[in-house]
Amino acid sequence: MSEKYIGRSSQIAARVLGGEMMVMSSVDSTFFTLNEVATAIWQAADGRTPLTEIVVRNVCDEFEVDLETARRDAEQFVSELSHHGILLVSDHPFDMSAGPVEAA
């Protein structure tokens, strides 16, 4: 399976409220809240770090989840958010400098 790279879209708004991350897409106004694990992936989505590395470093190590479960959950999460244009996904590392949004 080829490696995936994920980055935050420049078309989203995000803020942490009471420990949960709220994310809203300005494209279709979909509104999400992310749990702690999803937030960790979101914050690490810099377009350059491979998804596997994010899963190992920011999910498995931080939340003591086994790699297989964490990877499966992350794939699902990434596919859902990319579907709404909230996360950008590529087979290659990419530059997010054009996107203005910080990790909130």
Added chain:
Amino acid sequence: MSLMQEMNERALELGVPLGVHLDVTYRCNERCVHCYLDHDDHGEMTTGEIKDILQQLAEAGTFFLTLSGGEVLMRRDFFEILEYARRLAFNVRIKTNGVMIRKSEARRMRDLGVEQVQVSVYSRRPEIHDAITKLPGSLKRSIEAIRLLKSQGLKVAIANVLMTVNMGEHAGVQALAKELGVTYTLDPTITPKIDGDTSILNLRIPGSELKAVFHNKDLVGNVEEFCAPPPRPGEDVMEGYPCSAGHTAAYITPYGDVFPCVQFPLPSGNVRRQKFIDIWRNSPELNEVRSIRAKDLPVCSTCSHVGTCTRCPGLAYMEGSMRGPSTADCEKSFQRTGILSANMLRQAHAHTHGPLIQIQPLAV
């Protein structure tokens, strides 16, 4: 409950200013007859000061940010401010008259991920719209801006303030919004000027027109439901608070003054002297606003409309007391349902129970 409502409830519990309206300037290229602002620059915040406020708001948990004015584009640094706000991941709405928006501005707003742009239109007839804005050619330019914004894929809303001078125009503006494929909102609220001058209130539409608006299915949807008599207010209503102002929302002027809401000019602090979060948490004024429940309102708590009225505490404050009724909302409740408000009944009572004989001292 929707996810968004859940977030609102959580913000309320946690005391987070989820939505902030920031006017970046009061300067404007239009001179609308109903405008409540003084358009001179009395020392607006600098770019650096505004960026600092935005940083503070992000830290305080603000998610929804409305950038308005005056006309936002009168500030040469507007896009620098907008870019900074978007880098801090706010959900940004912009209110503008659109006159200064060309293709490059529209594209920039889209690239920066603006949630929505709201443009004011008063009539689809230039002779009426331009007479209100006192800027010849303004309607043409505002409509052009809406087209450009729309063609960039941005969400656009037309805001139509309804007053005596454009009373018959709303159907035309609504049709225009439909043609342009944008959202339409109608607002019959005229507020006193910021210096307390109430002369512009005579632009408020008469009761008969308000009644026609409220009974127009194209504007309100289900008329029967919208105009239904109010249900008996339960305990939850009496324990409820009036609106988001001061609870999850705040307003900041171009001079750094903090109010509970753009329509509630209760001076609560200034970000040039204090940190926003200290004002938000500790200002006695905001704490007073937050302490008021419906049961604490001397007149409104006895009113049958209390659970359904749009009573604005800001308008009530401008009439003399933030705990009092807002007569504009009394009129709305009455015209909507045909049922007199407690305030109307009280005034009728006062008139019929005045002193029978008035004795005046003889002029000497």
